[in-house]
Amino acid sequence: MKRFFSSVRARAATAATLVVAIALVAAGAAVLLSLRANLTHQASGQAESAARGVASQLAGNAAYDDLGLDDENRPVQVVDSDRRLVAASEDLERISGTGVDAVKPRPASTPPKSDDDDDDDESESAGEALEPGEISEDAARVTTGSATVDGETADYRFAAVDVNTESKGDLTVYAGASLAAQQSAVSTALTSMLIGFPLLLAVIAGVTWLVTRRALRPVDAIRSEMAAITASEDLARRVPEPDTHDEIARLATTTNETLAALQTSVERQRRFVADASHELRSPIASLRTQLEVGAAHPELLDLDGAVEDTVRLQELAADLLLLARLDAGEKPGGGQVDLAALAREELSQRTRDRVDVRMDLTNVEVTGSRSQLSRVLGNLVNNAQRHARSHVTVTTRTDGTWAVLEVSDDGSGVAESERDRIFERFVRLDDARTRDEGGAGLGLAIARDVAARHGGTLTVREAPGGGALFELRVPAVSR
Structure with a gap:
């Protein structure tokens, strides 16, 4: 059972049902209550109509013998002011619910047979005073009871109507309508519901x-394909995308986008490992060769080259x-760093620069890692x-809410088509691929990643005097 309800289909079907x-x-x-109320009200109306018909004759x-009480198969009683039954339907055998249990008229001297006490009699006969020949205009008093007429017992709705006659005095007519x-x-409606509702459910x-x-079904297809991708470790595969343009289609699209991003990330990691292995192999091999030559022929040891390779490797x-x-x-981190002070400190420690470094620094503070x-x-x-060619310029300034660090040179610049590619890892342009010009193609990639981690950007464009201008933008500390 637990496994059954673990299915979305089962839960949806159960919830809907x-x-x-x-x-x-x-x-x-x-519906049943409304039907019952309407039919009961209809029976009350029929009973009142019958009672008023007899009252009109009275x-x-x-x-009494001319009232025609046996014309319709319904119980009728006529009771005088003393609660004596003076007229009744001929086939009436038993009655309850009217307050008078008698079914056969009795002479005036005979006490009425009734189970009700005096208080009930007074309450039943109480009403407005009527003139001779007048029928009460008040709504009929309605009760529910049962009666046996011509051997058939049924439930009835009884209506009581008061009438005043010149020769017989005050009378009350009880007439019943079958329920x-x-x-x-x-019963028919209930039976239909008991049969129809389970079928409908x-x-x-x-x-x-x-x-x-x-x-x-598309979700099952997506799950199956994802399981196959996991088993095969083939990130080039994609899950099927249904043409329904609904949430499941969007889920499939998002899943494929995730797989594509994961594939790109994995391929990037593989290239990174391959490139890193290649870059590490060269200085290690060179250093090993120099050390082996030095061990065999100390006079041939290139100590400066060994130190240089060691520095590159480090x-x-x-x-x-x-x-x-x-x-x-x-x-x-959350420390505050003054870019101008950072630039002065960093540039003062550089002693082997090939060209002159010029500075145009304005104090501006940012939040982040000083070392990064x-x-x-x-x-x-x-x-x-x-x-x-001749100089490098370092500038710090503010631009609205941004702190800006610019480094420009007067070289040949960077072609517009290469301005995004140079920030990729292990990428070196053709004119910078010789080892003696240094660089493994990681410096600019590291710089852009650090900029992104600080909530900023690193871009390159042409410098005003020619050459390349790299611009770092980081949110400045608000004052």
Whole structure:
């Protein structure tokens, strides 16, 4: 049972069936109550009409034997002011609900046979004073009881109407209308509901099951394909997208977009590992060769070359570690950094720059990691040094709510078609691929990642005097 309700189809069918069942029960109860009330009201009207018909005859001084009480198969009683039965339907064998149990008229000297006490008699006979020949205009007093007429017992709705006659005094006419039609209609309706409701609920449950199953069929296809992708580890596969333009279609589209992003990420990681292995292999192989030659022939040891390869290897390892931390989501921290002070400190420590570095600095504070921002500045200056002809310029300024750090050179610049590609990892333009000009193609990628982690951007455009201008924008500290 638990496994059954773990299915969306089962839960949807059960929920729909329960909701419809509650609605049907409520509607059925309302229909039955309304039907019963209407038929009871109709029977009350028929009983009152019959009672007033007899009362009209009595108001016209008709004799009891001339009332025609046996013309219709319904119980009728005529009671005088002393609660004596003075006239009744000939076939009446038993009656209850009118307050007078007698079924045969009695002489005036005979006490009436009644189970009611004096208080009931007074309450029944109480009413407005009528003139001779007048029938009460008040609504008939209506009660429910039963009677046996010509051997058939049934429930009746009784109406009592008062009338005053010149020769007979005050009289009360009781006439009944059978409730058999009401009971039959209610019973038929109830039986129809007891038979029809389960059938209707079964149809609704079946239809809901089939509709839900059909609607969820694309979900099963998506699940099956995802399971196959997981088993095969083939991220190039995609889940089927239905042409329904609904939530399931959007789910399939989003799933495929996620798979595409995951495939791109995995391929990027694979390229990263391959490129990192290649970049690490070269300085390690060179360093090993120099050390082996030095061990065999100390006089041939290129100590400066070994140191240079060691430095390159150290810098590459540091770049790879920083990229790994950035990819892992390392937060930049909440310290405040003055970009102008950072630039002065960083540039003062550079002693081996190929060209002159000029500064145009304005104090501006940002929130973030001092070491990461220092790494960005160093990478941008190193890149500018490799391409500049005569000088590099470092500028800090504010632009609205942004703190701006610019590094420009007077070199050949970056072609517009290459301005996005140079920020990819291990990418070096053709004129920068020689090893003696340094760089493994990670500096600018690291700089852009750090900028993004600080809520900023790093872009490149042409410098006003030619060359390339790299612009770092980071939210400034509000004052």
